[in-house]
Amino acid sequence: MSSNTSTHPILGNLALGYAPMIDAQRQVLATRLTLMPLRPDARLPAAELKAAIDEAWPTGTAVISVLNEALLDGLLADPPAKHLMLEVPAFMVADHAQALLDLRRAGHTLLLKGRPLQALAPELQACFKYQMLELDDDRQQPLPPGPAKLLTGMRGAEAVDEAFKRGASAVLGWSVSDEPLEAAAGAARSEVQADLQVIVQLMSQVDQGEDIDKLEATLKRDPSLAFKLLRYMNSAAFGLSVEVSSFRHAIMLLGMARLKRWLALLLTTASKDHALRPVMYGALRRGLLMEELAQSMDDREMRDEMFICGLFSLLDHMLKQPFARLLQSIPVPERVRQALVEGSGPYRPYLDLVRAIEAESGFDYRHAAEQLMLGAEEINHAVLRALAKAGQLE
Numbered sequence: 001m002s003s004n005t006s007t008h009p010i011l012g013n014l015a016l017g018y019a020p021m022i023d024a025q026r027q028v029l030a031t032r033l034t035l036m037p038l039r040p041d042a043r044l045p046a047a048e049l050k051a052a053i054d055e056a057w058p059t060g061t062a063v064i065s066v067l068n069e070a071l072l073d074g075l076l077a078d079p080p081a082k083h084l085m086l087e088v089p090a091f092m093v094a095d096h097a098q099a100l101l102d103l104r105r106a107g108h109t110l111l112l113k114g115r116p117l118q119a120l121a122p123e124l125q126a127c128f129k130y131q132m133l134e135l136d137d138d139r140q141q142p143l144p145p146g147p148a149k150l151l152t153g154m155r156g157a158e159a160v161d162e163a164f165k166r167g168a169s170a171v172l173g174w175s176v177s178d179e180p181l182e183a184a185a186g187a188a189r190s191e192v193q194a195d196l197q198v199i200v201q202l203m204s205q206v207d208q209g210e211d212i213d214k215l216e217a218t219l220k221r222d223p224s225l226a227f228k229l230l231r232y233m234n235s236a237a238f239g240l241s242v243e244v245s246s247f248r249h250a251i252m253l254l255g256m257a258r259l260k261r262w263l264a265l266l267l268t269t270a271s272k273d274h275a276l277r278p279v280m281y282g283a284l285r286r287g288l289l290m291e292e293l294a295q296s297m298d299d300r301e302m303r304d305e306m307f308i309c310g311l312f313s314l315l316d317h318m319l320k321q322p323f324a325r326l327l328q329s330i331p332v333p334e335r336v337r338q339a340l341v342e343g344s345g346p347y348r349p350y351l352d353l354v355r356a357i358e359a360e361s362g363f364d365y366r367h368a369a370e371q372l373m374l375g376a377e378e379i380n381h382a383v384l385r386a387l388a389k390a391g392q393l394e
Helices: 011-012 046-056 068-079 092-103 157-165 194-207 214-219 222-231 248-269 273-295 298-310 315-319 323-329 334-342 348-358 364-373 378-392
Strands: 014-023 030-038 063-064 084-089 110-113 128-134 150-153 169-175
Touching: 011 014, 011 046, 014 273, 014 348, 014 364, 014 378, 030 273, 046 068, 046 378, 063 068, 068 084, 068 092, 084 092, 084 128, 084 273, 084 334, 092 110, 110 323, 150 157, 157 169, 194 214, 194 248, 214 222, 214 248, 248 273, 248 298, 248 315, 273 298, 273 315, 273 348, 298 334, 298 348, 315 323, 323 334, 334 348, 348 364, 348 378, 364 378
Parallel strands: 030 063, 063 084, 084 110, 110 128, 128 150, 150 169
Antiparallel strands: 014 030, 014 169
């Protein structure tokens, strides 16, 4: 993906949503980008939409879902790049049979959404790599033959597990619900797990303004963490002209604000539990999207806090503790605590918007945008920039 998206007016007429495509090993295979016209009767130019998609996603697999028949007609006639999968509703297949066959011959990948009323001819069925079915609609009947099955409509680990038990090759959705963890769920655990305690201690020391000697001593307790810091500092992405060979040098170059940000990022991506990969995917994108939505703020501290707020918003599910207990040991700014523990404060409306985008809900998207007085074009550019940055960090 490209993080330098140009202005595309069509993005002001759409609500964007996104969700991960997850395989049975809980690897994220692709991102589905859903495009929902804000006015169903609006006439929107497909060529402009194609240009926006191609620019935003020049590399990497994605599924493009367009919830507008006229716009999808245009993309079937003039499709985006071949690494982007187009989602085609089953009811449109018969009327676009020749276009679908032409796209397959040209090397494009297609995804069939739903069950056709009649069985597809073998040559048409072969056009599709996946068939997407709703988990709830298909609980009472076996999965049909044909393309690999991609189940959607779930939220939470149990629903994802059920989809794979039913024979899905992959799922579209989130492997964690957005319900906050209740206090009873974390009753058996009062401490942050041992392999993350050095990160939490460093965060506390940075928060308390302790000197570099103490930070260096703590960092040396975890050789793998120290290695990750040096690797990060010497990466091409960091862009230093000199090699960083000591922890002290790394901490001095980073500065306290960036060190705190790096530690927060590490805390949410350090789990060795493969089942949490989609949750880490979601947390990183939430943090980056909250930060992008805050770009118009003059206060750099607030932008950093918005990043932490989004990044930590799934931490209760990762560490199996409710926020009220978890944030007693992990230092966060007061406005972040308000959003995560009390569901209040200035960052909560932004978190609501991010959740609406993840839910691919046009109604909730419009409501949250109105609450923040943000335009769709501004929000959608923030979404595309955040997804691009996340892809570069992973």
